[in-house]
Amino acid sequence: MACLWSNSNEVLIQIPLTEEIDNVTFYQISVKVGEIKWNVKHRYSEFYNLHNQLITDHGVSKDILPSKKVIGNKSEPFIENRRKALEKYVQKIFIFLRQTMPKIFVDFLDFHLYDIYFLLQDLSLLCFTKGDLILSSSRVYSFKPIELYAINEFLKSPAPNFTNSSKQLDLGPILDLCSQLDAFIIHGCYNDYLKSNIILNKLPIDLSPFKIQKGLYLSNVSLDMVTSLGNARETVTTLEVVFSNVKRISDILQCDILHKNTLEESQKWKVLETLDLSNNNLMDIDESINLAKNLKHLILDNNYISTVSDLTQLPNLENLSIENNLITVCNDLHRKIGNIKTLNLSLNNIVTGKGFYKLYSLETLNLSSNKITNIEELECLGRLPCLEYLVLNGNNVSSSIDYRVKVLEFFGERAADIYLDNEKPSEAELDKVSILSALRIVKEGKTPDLSMNGSS
Amino acid sequence: MSTGPYNYSYIFKYIIIGDMGVGKSCLLHQFTEKKFMADCPHTIGVEFGTRIIEVSGQKIKLQIWDTAGQERFRAVTRSYYRGAAGALMVYDITRRSTYNHLSSWLTDTRNLTNPSTVIFLIGNKCDLEGQRDVTYEEASKFAEENGLLFVEASAKTGDNVEEAFLETAKKIYQSIQDGRLDLNAAESGVQHKPSQPGRNNLSNDQQANKDNCAC
Ligand SMILES: Nc1nc2c(ncn2[C@@H]2O[C@H](COP(=O)(O)OP(=O)(O)OP(=O)(O)O)[C@@H](O)[C@H]2O)c(=O)[nH]1
Ligand SMILES: [Mg+2]
Numbered sequence: 001m002a003c004l005w006s007n008s009n010e011v012l013i014q015i016p017l018t019e020e021i022d023n024v025t026f027y028q029i030s031v032k033v034g035e036i037k038w039n040v041k042h043r044y045s046e047f048y049n050l051h052n053q054l055i056t057d058h059g060v061s062k063d064i065l066p067s068k069k070v071i072g073n074k075s076e077p078f079i080e081n082r083r084k085a086l087e088k089y090v091q092k093i094f095i096f097l098r099q100t101m102p103k104i105f106v107d108f109l110d111f112h113l114y115d116i117y118f119l120l121q122d123l124s125l126l127c128f129t130k131g132d133l134i135l136s137s138s139r140v141y142s143f144k145p146i147e148l149y150a151i152n153e154f155l156k157s158p159a160p161n162f163t164n165s166s167k168q169l170d171l172g173p174i175l176d177l178c179s180q181l182d183a184f185i186i187h188g189c190y191n192d193y194l195k196s197n198i199i200l201n202k203l204p205i206d207l208s209p210f211k212i213q214k215g216l217y218l219s220n221v222s223l224d225m226v227t228s229l230g231n232a233r234e235t236v237t238t239l240e241v242v243f244s245n246v247k248r249i250s251d252i253l254q255c256d257i258l259h260k261n262t263l264e265e266s267q268k269w270k271v272l273e274t275l276d277l278s279n280n281n282l283m284d285i286d287e288s289i290n291l292a293k294n295l296k297h298l299i300l301d302n303n304y305i306s307t308v309s310d311l312t313q314l315p316n317l318e319n320l321s322i323e324n325n326l327i328t329v330c331n332d333l334h335r336k337i338g339n340i341k342t343l344n345l346s347l348n349n350i351v352t353g354k355g356f357y358k359l360y361s362l363e364t365l366n367l368s369s370n371k372i373t374n375i376e377e378l379e380c381l382g383r384l385p386c387l388e389y390l391v392l393n394g395n396n397v398s399s400s401i402d403y404r405v406k407v408l409e410f411f412g413e414r415a416a417d418i419y420l421d422n423e424k425p426s427e428a429e430l431d432k433v434s435i436l437s438a439l440r441i442v443k444e445g446k447t448p449d450l451s452m453n454g455s456s
Numbered sequence: 457m458s459t460g461p462y463n464y465s466y467i468f469k470y471i472i473i474g475d476m477g478v479g480k481s482c483l484l485h486q487f488t489e490k491k492f493m494a495d496c497p498h499t500i501g502v503e504f505g506t507r508i509i510e511v512s513g514q515k516i517k518l519q520i521w522d523t524a525g526q527e528r529f530r531a532v533t534r535s536y537y538r539g540a541a542g543a544l545m546v547y548d549i550t551r552r553s554t555y556n557h558l559s560s561w562l563t564d565t566r567n568l569t570n571p572s573t574v575i576f577l578i579g580n581k582c583d584l585e586g587q588r589d590v591t592y593e594e595a596s597k598f599a600e601e602n603g604l605l606f607v608e609a610s611a612k613t614g615d616n617v618e619e620a621f622l623e624t625a626k627k628i629y630q631s632i633q634d635g636r637l638d639l640n641a642a643e644s645g646v647q648h649k650p651s652q653p654g655r656n657n658l659s660n661d662q663q664a665n666k667d668n669c670a671c
Binding site: 128155156170179 | 467501504531532536643
């Protein structure tokens with residue numbers, strides 16, 4: 001990211017190109033500060049307006065802007081001459097104004113988008129004027145990595161002395177707002193940032209100056225670039241890291257740690273209850289998940305996970321979602337996720353419900369769009385005492401004859417309480433269920449009493 | 457006017473300065489969180505904290521900059537003096553060297569702040585009576601000679617921590633009331649709360665000044 005105050009001798013401003021858009025000629029200014037480059041386009045009239053402002057407010061001499069010409073201003077030689085003249089003009093103006101950098105000139109050259117100081121100046125003003133409004137409404141603010149980076153750089157370096165405003169740049173309003181937000185959102189990007197050669201996801205993310213309160217939401221960021229999580233491990237109750245190409249959970253929960261092979265006490269996420277890592281490239285649920293002992297909700301949708309790992313070290317885990325992954329077998333799940341209440345395994349390759357047979361705390365099970373073809377594979381679900389919501393649509397089995405009735409029959413007396421595919425059984429279905437179970441009793445030669453107790 | 461949590465009239469800016477390890481960050485933490493941080497890392501550059509307090513029935517938001525005591529950050533921390541309405545200058549009563557350096561801290565403060573900045577001297581770690589290296593009388597005399605407010609405090613037990621921050625605010629508030637502190641001056645370290653989004657500082661200040669005159 002650009003930093004004019006520490007690179008003021010390495011600035012190059014040119015107008016290499018012109019471009020015609022809707023019959024108007026735009027001059028493309030290229031600004032280079034140290035290693036950082038960006039472009040900004042302006043038409044002649046914008047130069048003209050800038051110039052008039054600079055004459056009145058900043059003592060720029062009148063006759064240095066190439067003059068207006070109304071007729072013949074579309075000819076190539078004319079444009080070429082004007083391009084050269086405007087280039088000289090901005091270069092001259094910059095040398096004249098680089099100590100003071102008036103706001104109007106900052107904005108004309110887009111310094112406020114790419115330069116640490118001028119970007120923070122705008123952000124500080126925004127936080128000062130809108131901060132309380134944000135806090136009294138959504139309590140959420142979405143940051144770009146460039147803003148976080150600018151704040152960190154500014155806190156670590158001596159402040160520059162531009163005199164474009166009466167007050168020096170004050171980070172107080174920014175940090176004040178940050179320390180009170182409920183949710184801290186960071187949106188990254190791997191492409192060039194706007195019209196510059198800055199890549200947001202190559203900027204380090206250091207959260208130490210921010211007192212993050214409850215929620216930390218990262219989207220499309222590069223976890224490698226997180227150098228410090230600040231106080232997040234002590235305070236964050238909801239962590240969301242999505243669309244960030246993450247392969248391992250340790251890359252997230254230990255993103256600030258170099259050697260991720262051991263789990264240290266100091267790395268624990270003390271109050272984390274909800275972890276959403278949807279839309280990444282996770283292949284499994286690795287050991288580092290145990291750093292979040294208080295986890296209640298774990299959401300891993302749209303990854304490449306093929307097995308459910310042992311999660312018994314997370315005693316409070318009640319909601320697990322691994323939708324749209326690569327799960328084929330899940331045997332003896334009660335040995336891995338004993339206390340689960342809600343389980344979403346929709347859009348996987350599961351062929352049987354047998355592995356769920358002892359998940360006695362399960363209340364909601366979503367197995368929609370899997371590979372279950374055989375109704376018998378679901379029989380054991382009928383013996384789960386708390387199960388009330390069962391979703392099976394999108395499996396082959398759900399298009400078989402009498403599918404609903406047959407599934408409901410597994411629940412015996414409880415059939416009436418079951419929401420199957422989001423619907424309670426109809427009277428007709430319940431009648432059929434009782435007929436079917438009566439038939440079965442006769443067939444199997446058992447006494448009605450035994451079957452009523454639900455053991456077959 | 458509503459009395460929500462964001463309802464305060466002024467923002468006062470403070471800095472906390474003094475040698476490394478005297479307990480600046482712990483004092484800030486004790487003041488904002490009411491907790492003692494036993495193993496506090498050295499401050500890098502500057503850190504920030506805030507709390508809303510009440511002085512003479514007025515709610516005031518303190519924005520506090522905690523600076524690094526280490527010499528190598530001096531260039532960074534110097535830029536935070538300018539906008540300060542209050543400066544808490546801290547030494548450690550168990551380490552004489554931190555007391556001996558006060559005159560150089562004071563010179564910096566006087567040079568870099570404005571004349572109305574309130575300077576409060578804190579002798580920290582007064583819970584460690586057994587290891588005392590600077591007497592109360594001596595420091596008290598130094599404070600008096602230089603026109604500073606003074607207490608001994610402990611970031612560990614919380615003794616006198618509130619008092620130091622609140623007394624400083626009272627003193628600043630008095631200066632505003634007396635008209636000694638000009639709110640519109642660029643580096644006064646005092647601002648009115650932004651009342652409406654979109655309005656700029658200046659018009660806020662003028663508006664509020666009018667209000668003040670009326671009562
Ligand atoms: N006993 C006691 N120890 C204290 C007290 N205040 C701070 N400490 C300890 O002193 C050490 C340094 O405290 P800090 O607050 O980090 O010091 P600092 O002035 O911020 O240091 P720098 O950030 O390097 O400038 C820590 O180990 C604290 O635990 C106190 O009032 N009593
Ligand atoms: Mg410190």
